[in-house]
Amino acid sequence: MSLLLELIRVVNLPYTVVFGLMLFYWFSVVLGIFDVDLFDFDVDDIDFGDELLGALNLGKVPFSLWLTIFSGQMTLYSLLFNKLIDVLFGTVSDPVRFIVCFVVFVPIAALITKIATSPMEKLFEIETISRKDFVGKECRVTSPEVNERSGVGEILVTGIPSILYIRAKAEEGLKKNDRAVIYEYNEEKDLFYVTRVEGLD
Structure with missing residues (x-):
């Protein structure tokens, strides 16, 4: 119950919602309701930041897979970060907590997602x-x-x-x-x- 309360805590809720939606999406894929490539996009069609997105494996593996790994990490990081703030500093406003967590952990989560998805690139070359x-x-x-x-x-x-x-x-x-x-x-x-x-x- 305490974990559920933390997951729906306002400062953690955005990441919980995204991760929850992705889990629901994969459940729907298994049932044949959605296609695994439903949210795919081609980074070559993006004028700004396409090189960075490509370097993070966005466009090389299904975006739904990338976002699942990324949002799962951010949910975990947010839970641990805010519990640590509670223990060390006590009362800190939610906006400050969210901004600090976002700035610190988004690059980390993106890098780890790139590393985790790199071995999967060849599996999705069939899209050619x-x-x-x-x-x-x-x-x-x-x-x-x-x-x-x-x-x-x-x-x-x-x-x-x-x-x-x-x-x-x-x-x-x-x-x-x-x-x-x-x-x-x-x-x-x-x-x-x-x-x-x-x-x-």
Whole structure:
């Protein structure tokens, strides 16, 4: 209970909220609701600070992964920092606590996040593969069903699962774990049109 009270303490709350949202996001990714690349961006499209962002591995690994590691650290640092302030100095205003913690620990958290994500860079080099190349390949349905309005599938690219938004005619009757073949890709909407693999019920 004391940990929960510290997590929702005003001075710690911003970091707790961000970290909590990221945990909820990853839970949703596991369920197939969101794509792991939902929040991705290309640092080359940023006119200011792109070199610094690239040096921190932003744009090289999914931003959602980077932010999860970063916000998790900041939550921990804020908890420890404010407990230490309580013990050493007693009453210090929340704005002062927040500013000092932010200035001191954000660079540390960013550096450690860069170090932690560096070994993962090669895992995400598959993003250089054109999504058009998926046409003609099989995928596995991961959503409860697939129809003209909704559906999620998974395809293995160099052994790594990649989540796709797929659509199919309702009469195909595609359900979770069914195999389907991709026959068309809508680049504008980032949608893959699939049909049941021939020979399967």
